[in-house]
Amino acid sequence: MNSEQNLPNYISQARLLDPSKYGNKIRVAILSNFTLNGLSEIIQVKCSEINIGCFSYISDYNQYNQNILNDSSKLYAFSPDVTFLILDIRSILGDAFYFPYSLDSSQRNDLITKITNDLKNLITSFTDKTKSKLIISNFIIPTYSSYGILDSKMEHGLKNIVNEINNNLENFIKTQYSVYLFDLNGFITKHGENNVFDYHKYFFGDIRISFDYLPYLANDFLSYIKAFLGLSKKCIVLDLDNTLWGGIVGEDGYDGINLGPTPPGNAFVEFQKRLLALQQRGIILAINSKNNPDDAMQVIRNHPYMILRENHFASMRINWTDKVTNMKDIASELNIGLDSMVFFDDDPMNRELIHTHFPQILTVDIGNDPANYAQILINLNDFDLLQITEDDAKRGSMYLEEKNRKILMESTNLDDFLKQLEIKVEIKKVDQFSLPRISQLSLKTNQFNLTTKRYQEEDIRNFSQDKKMLVCGAQVKDKFGDNGITGVYIIKKNDPEEWFIDTFLLSCRVIGRGIDDAMMANILKQAKQEGVKKVKAQFIPTQKNQPISDFLPSYGFKLEGDYWVFSLENEIKIPDHIEVTSA
Incomplete structure (x- = not known):
């Protein structure tokens, strides 16, 4: 277990924080049926370390029911973005936790049904009253039963009771868009019940998670906070020697490196398997290595125990160039921000070099x-996301397709390149399948984004049900493959003669191909068909969206006060190298 600060240190640091001064901000509520004093302060400090200002609310002791059921409670007045509801099974089961077999089998089954329904009603009551994400814990499976080794033989034994409640809760949550499960049972398994739970503290102050382990609980909670704010990383950059295999291939040779089923090579195999699992769910892998390219590529292509092959890496810099330059080149090639990247290197000097140049x-x-x-x-x-979309899962293959596009681009001029790509853009109104992706793009797209407004899934769902709103995604395909939904626009139609572009964004991986023009042309054509006279838009500059700063005037919008306006009496510019369809 990595060392953590003690609770008094976190509390002292939290007192000095001003959440309003940070670039990202979030409102976090914590509800529980036992004492969790100090957790909110730890979360505030850990958030501040990654430039998140955290405003927090923690309910009074064991008042979670009252907070959720009362429309006028302090919880709803606080208006959280994310709410954690952490419950312990002792309080939920009451006497049945200690004396389950004082009830017959039928009564124990009824108890499972009652608790499940109570939880469902509580969740529904919460989601009806607020847009906050709800993260509710499952229940810790007891390791002790008075029936001992016979507990598993009993119908609805104690452990089975808790397992069934957990399964029912998990299945219900799968149907709830804004509700997620926190695996509290897994947390206890990971850290050990005897470490986390202390009877002395339990008897003293109903403390069921030791103060020493609250920082680790806070770390787990940060997974949801980062995902909510769209701060998840999407690229892992790796060294090679002594990182993906043991030894130095240029000195030890192809046959001399440590990589295989026995120690110490099996540690590298395990690491590579974990990396491959992330790559298969959409995390980009890249290489930044000072090495002889021929030696390194021989291992990557031919070594029998190499798990990660050439096709798993979206970018490779294997050379004698300094790693700072290589890192810039990788980010440029992948067209992603440096803040999307994670760097693994066994050499502390290289780690310090990258950390100093690219904090x-x-x-x-x-x-x-x-x-x-x-x-x-x-x-x-x-790397956690609140939703893994089909586009996420295909990201690795998409970047490999992008390599082929760049090869074509280098062999011809830009106009011919765009024509040869055979680009097809399908504009689709948001539906239940595209909704998570459209929300995700609004949360994560920074560079080509007019306003950088951030919308959760519930926001997009509400927009889609509003007749005065138009939410569309642009799916982009070409001869090399399907880029998925990479563009989004959201239109407000409050005035029958004037539309307002609330959101207009394009993923960085398809910038420069005229897709932005095709999307805008589609907006203007539809507006004109509906008798609209003009379309207004706004550019809200940030530190990162400079690439879109000239888009509106270059398309033909004129600045009028704080807004850019396009008169539909003017010609609509339609790119001739793109086939656009609307679904």
């Missing part, structure tokens, strides 16, 4: 023991 990159201190690499990767909470 926005998460540079991971992996130490010098390869046996820890996989565990360090697993413990990172920077």
Whole structure:
């Protein structure tokens, strides 16, 4: 277990924080049926360390029911963005926790049904009253039963009771868009019941999670906070020697490196398997290595125990160039921000070099023991998303397709390149399948984004049900593959003669192909068909959206006060190298 500060230190630091001064802000509520004093302060401090200002609310002791059921409660007055509801099974079961077999089998089954329904009603009551995300814990499976080894033989034994409640809760949550499960039982399993739970503290102040383990609970909670704010990382950049395999291939040779089923090579195999699992769910992998390219590529292509092959890496810089330059080149090639990247390198000097030049990159201190690499990767909470879309899962293959596009682009001029791409853009109104992706793009797109307004899934769902709103996604395909939904626009139609572009954005991976013009042309054509006279838009500059700063005037919008206006008496510019369809 990595060392953490003690609780008094966190509380002291929290008193000095001003959440309003941070670039990102979030409102977090914590509800529980036992004492969690100090957790909100730890979350505030940990948020501040990654430039998040956290305003927090923690309910009075065991008042979670009253907070949720009362429309006028302090919880709803606080208006949280994310709410954590952490419940312990002792209080939920009451006497049945200690004496389950004082009830017959039928009564125990009824108890499971009652508790499940109570939880469902509580969740529904909460989601009806607020837009906040709700993260509710499952229940810790008891390790002790008075029936001992016979508990598992009993119909609706104690452990089975809790398991069934957990399963029912999980299945219900799958149907709720804004509700997520926190695996409290897994947290206890990971850290050990005897470590986390202390009878002395339980008897003294109904403390069921030791103060020493609250920072680790806060770390797990930050997974949801980062995902909510769209701060998840999407690219892992890796060194090679002593990172993906043991030894130095240029000195030890192809046959001399440590990589295989026995120690110490199996530690690197395990690390690579964990990386591949992330790549398959959409995390981009890249290489930044000072090495002889031929030696390194021989291992990557041919070594029998190499898990990660050439096609798993979206970008590779294997050369003798300094790693700072390589990192810039990787970010440029992938067209992603440095703050989207995580860097793994066994050399502390290289880690310090990257951290100094690019503090926005998460540079991971992996130490010098390869046996820890996989565990360090697993413990990172920077890759979680509130929704993994089909586009996320295909991201690795999309970047490989992008390599082929760049090869074509280098062999011809821009106009011919765009024509040869055979680009097709399908404009689709938001539906239940595209909704998560459209929300995700609004949360994460920074560069080509007129306003950088951020919308959660519930916001997009509400827009889609409003007749005066138009929410569309642009799916982009070409001869090399399907880029998925990479563009979004949201239109407000409050005035029958004037539309307002609330949101207009394009993923960085398809910038420069005229897709933005095609999207805007589609907006203007539809507006004209509906008798609209003019379309207004606004550009709200940020530190990152400079690439879109000239888009509106270049298309033909004229600045009138604070807004850019396009008169539909003017010609609509339609790119001739793109086939546009509307669904």
